[in-house]
Amino acid sequence: MTFFKTTFTAAAVLMATTAVAKDDLTIAIQLEPPHLDPTSAAAGAIDSVLYSNVFEGLTRFGPDGSVNPGLAESWIISNDGLTYTFKLRTGVKFHDGSDMTAEDVVFSLNRTQGEESTNAQKALYAGIAGVEALDKATVKLTLSKPNGSMLFNLAWGDAVIVAPESIENIKQTPIGTGAFKFDSWTQGDKIDLSRNENYWGTPATLSKATFKFISDPTAAFAAIMAEDIDAFAGYPAPENLPQFEADPRFQVIVGNTEGETILSTNNKMPPFDNILVRKALAHAIDRQAIIDGAMFGLGTPIGTHFAPHNPDYVDLTANSSYDPELAKKLLIEAGFPDGFKTTLKLPPPSYARRGGEIIAAQLRKVGIETEVSNLEWAQWLEQVFRGKDFGLTIVSHTEPFDIGIYARPDYYFQYDNKDFQALITALNAEANPDKRSKMIAKAQTTISSDYVNGYLFQLATPTVAKANLQGLWKDAPTQATDLTGVSWAE
Numbered sequence: 001m002t003f004f005k006t007t008f009t010a011a012a013v014l015m016a017t018t019a020v021a022k023d024d025l026t027i028a029i030q031l032e033p034p035h036l037d038p039t040s041a042a043a044g045a046i047d048s049v050l051y052s053n054v055f056e057g058l059t060r061f062g063p064d065g066s067v068n069p070g071l072a073e074s075w076i077i078s079n080d081g082l083t084y085t086f087k088l089r090t091g092v093k094f095h096d097g098s099d100m101t102a103e104d105v106v107f108s109l110n111r112t113q114g115e116e117s118t119n120a121q122k123a124l125y126a127g128i129a130g131v132e133a134l135d136k137a138t139v140k141l142t143l144s145k146p147n148g149s150m151l152f153n154l155a156w157g158d159a160v161i162v163a164p165e166s167i168e169n170i171k172q173t174p175i176g177t178g179a180f181k182f183d184s185w186t187q188g189d190k191i192d193l194s195r196n197e198n199y200w201g202t203p204a205t206l207s208k209a210t211f212k213f214i215s216d217p218t219a220a221f222a223a224i225m226a227e228d229i230d231a232f233a234g235y236p237a238p239e240n241l242p243q244f245e246a247d248p249r250f251q252v253i254v255g256n257t258e259g260e261t262i263l264s265t266n267n268k269m270p271p272f273d274n275i276l277v278r279k280a281l282a283h284a285i286d287r288q289a290i291i292d293g294a295m296f297g298l299g300t301p302i303g304t305h306f307a308p309h310n311p312d313y314v315d316l317t318a319n320s321s322y323d324p325e326l327a328k329k330l331l332i333e334a335g336f337p338d339g340f341k342t343t344l345k346l347p348p349p350s351y352a353r354r355g356g357e358i359i360a361a362q363l364r365k366v367g368i369e370t371e372v373s374n375l376e377w378a379q380w381l382e383q384v385f386r387g388k389d390f391g392l393t394i395v396s397h398t399e400p401f402d403i404g405i406y407a408r409p410d411y412y413f414q415y416d417n418k419d420f421q422a423l424i425t426a427l428n429a430e431a432n433p434d435k436r437s438k439m440i441a442k443a444q445t446t447i448s449s450d451y452v453n454g455y456l457f458q459l460a461t462p463t464v465a466k467a468n469l470q471g472l473w474k475d476a477p478t479q480a481t482d483l484t485g486v487s488w489a490e
Contacts, residue, residue: 023417024207024210025206025469025483026209027210027233027481028211028231029481031215032045032215033048033049034046034220036182038158039157040119044398047157048480050157050174050178051482053178053179053486054174055174057154057155057160058088058159059103060169060373061480064475065309067151071088071100073089075087077431081143081148083141085134086105086141088101088137088139089200090137093198094175095196096163098165102135104227106131109131112125112159114124117452127143127145127150128141146428147428148427148428149428155274155478157478158161160176162175162176179201179203179484180195180209181193181195191210206484212229214229220235220236227249227466230466231463233472234462239296241254241296250467252464253463253464253465254298254463255460255463255473255474256458256475257396257458257460258399258401258478259459259461260306262455264394264395265452265453266388266391266392267416267452268287268414269414271334277330278451280366283322284324285331285456290359295355298462299459302456304446304447307400314444316455318447329366329434339366339367340368342370343390343392344373345375345384347375347376353374353396370392380393388414396459398459403440404424404427404428406447407420407424407425413452417450419446420447427443461476469486470488
């Protein structure tokens, strides 16, 4: 009888341990996606949920920003840089059970730059002259001219591989090849994912993952403190972080994003078409005061449109150091001894609203009066991004390696520099790493010296999570909440 009792007790303990083992996750993010097709919209919230988790591309970003094999296990680039031959992984299936083949790759890449494409990064793929399936597992991509960034471009969420038969319902029911499959979307509340048991790669540890949408910072704080959620990626109220750091239930992870936060300037609207005015604007801004006041110390000062964690980053902050007296002198030289009035249109994020108040006060000290307007995203997109009806605005550009936007004269801040455009064209065609680095440095220096925008800080990404959660990305080299390597510590 003693043996029976011992065995029974051991079994009971084992059953209890098994019963409480946690393999699901509820993670919150601030913004809800407008739909679930990353290949037809610019909304970063789509990739925040789906990148790597549900959808995969030929290549993919690692947590350090490196470009790694994805659905392509290897590739060969021709000597002239015009032909990429990708060897696809075998045994890959979409979540509906169908095989992923070279034909799906052909369809997906052709779709990115087709006439009816609404892909937000269509320009990245405009140089693709042709895509051909050589066999079920081999794809040949031909470029019209060399593009040293093509593997990088293919890692974006805009180039994930989809099946033709899934397109009709992709915005509501996404079907990918990732480690998680889409289960359901309760609009205004959450998206549920579950582990893909037929995943071609290392399976996810989590059996289920729920993305909760909590836009209000006060509600975000309450949800974490009540432990209604396990983590909040991109926590929206940095003033609360010290409290979480002092609570043993939680961990605070602060990393960098690709988000260059800038005082965007309408370069074609007087008086900002005058470089002296733009230079005065740059010297009127105290970056650290903005970081401290709006972000509670979170953020890295920048002097150009480039991420400080990138190996090719050049520190140009001294070029636009805080010097209000110099700003006043430059305004006099530009013909504005009494200053001028302009608009400052702010989108919803707290970095913009809080930062806008501080910047308005700083500009007032040098004679620049701003009419501040708080806009919702739809209004901002209509008035600022598309309508170009603004003097100044504040926004964080979160796309990776996006300095190339300065080569688009019709982009919303309307910078038109032919030499810069030629430089970016040459950069895109160059494959040699050393030559590319020199070109990238020149590009950074050019826009800093032209004072195209007011360069503020690199947006930090704070994540608050339960103490025993592991595997979350620290930095955000792309807009993603990658859960494929996340697990609970025992």
